[in-house]
Amino acid sequence: MHWFEDEALWSDFSGVMFSARRAEEAARLVAEAPLLDFPENARVLDLCCGPGLFVVPLARRGYRVTGVDLSPLMLKRAEAACAExxxxARLAAADMLAFTEPESFDVVLNVYTSFGYFEDPRDNARVLRNAHASLVPGGRLLVDLMGKEVLAGWIxxxxxxxxxxxAYVVQRDTIxxxxxxxxxDWTLVRDGRASEASITSWLYSGAELAAMVEEAGFTDVACHGGFDARPYDQHAGRLVVTATKG
Ligand SMILES: C[S@@+](CC[C@H](N)C(=O)[O-])C[C@H]1O[C@@H](n2cnc3c(N)ncnc32)[C@H](O)[C@@H]1O
Known part of the structure; x- marks a missing residue:
């Protein structure tokens, strides 16, 4: 089993990854951030949607949202969040390695470091080609992750x-x-008991991710330092790559 197929990881550590604070932040970003401002009624694919932190505010804003995730548990939570x-929103269980719906979306989002999970770099490249195939001509791609340069500033x-x-979680990062x-590596301590989990993913600099996105057939590729479209420079908080299917 690959680490990302472990349901217990996403569920045990959801307090760190999918906190109420993050849900509020996602709602604020969808309401205000220029990079998340799409044409009215846009068909938006949230690839690796998790428990729906972005699905809910995107749907509330009137976009036609499809959330795709490998984890049935995450999709159940996303469904409950939508109902609440x-x-x-349409929610579907699928592997990003295989998921394509040709020319069906105006926007493909992959956010909160949900990219670079596959050991073989060709598989990560394939995810971008799948996204390209799923977009209509002129459609937009947005990939948000912790860029290598940003990580180097605090790791x-x-x-x-x-x-x-x-409960608390201790997080240790190893390059x-x-x-x-x-x-x-995470250690969760709750009620005097500890549980462990590890995530291993590829790290990308702005230039590396931009090159991969271009290689997948996209044009108009740009690196930003956040959803507010600030530059990808020494003040960047994230690496957000945007691109167009030409
Ligand atoms: C770090 S979480 C981010 C979730 C969401 N994008 C957010 O902003 O909260 C990564 C998500 O990717 C999902 N995932 C992991 N591997 C996947 C795969 N191969 N295909 C589809 N989803 C996957 C996990 O189940 C998890 O919900």
Whole structure:
């Protein structure tokens, strides 16, 4: 089993990844961020949608949203989040390695470091080609992850995240293969018991991810330092690559 197929990882560590604070932040971004401002009624694919942190505000804004995720548990949570918010979205279980719906979307989003999961770099390239195939001509791609340059600015010390219910998570990051890949080890301590999980994914600089996106057939490729379209420079908080299917 690949690490990303482990349901327990996404569920046990959801307090770190899918916190209420992140849900609020996603809602704010969808309402305000220029890079998430799409034409009215746009068909938006949220690839690797998780429990729907972006699906809900995107649907609330009137976009026709499809959320795709490998994890049935995450999709169940996304469904519950949509129901609670009173919005509609189509949710589908699929592997990003295989998912394509030719020329069916105006926008493909892949956010919060949901890219670079496959060990073989050709598989990660294939995800971008799938996204290209799923877009209509003129459609937009947006990939958001922790860029290599951004990570280099703060990586080093273990981080402790308090989950608010007495539980906490210790996060340790390890650079692998000469800055090609990153392993994140988590220890969750709850009710005196510890559980562990690890994520290993590819690391991309702005130039590396932009080159991959171009290689997949996209044009108009740009690197930004956040959803607010700030430059990808020493002040960047994220690496957000946008591109167009020409
Ligand atoms: C870091 S989470 C991000 C979720 C969401 N984009 C967000 O902003 O909260 C990554 C998500 O990718 C999903 N995932 C992992 N591997 C996948 C794959 N091969 N195909 C589709 N989804 C996958 C996981 O189940 C998880 O929900």
């Amino acid at each position: 918010a009173g919005v509609r 080093g010390r273990p981080q402790v995240v308090e989950l608010g219910d007495g 692998l293969d000469g800055w090609r890949r990153l392993r994140t």
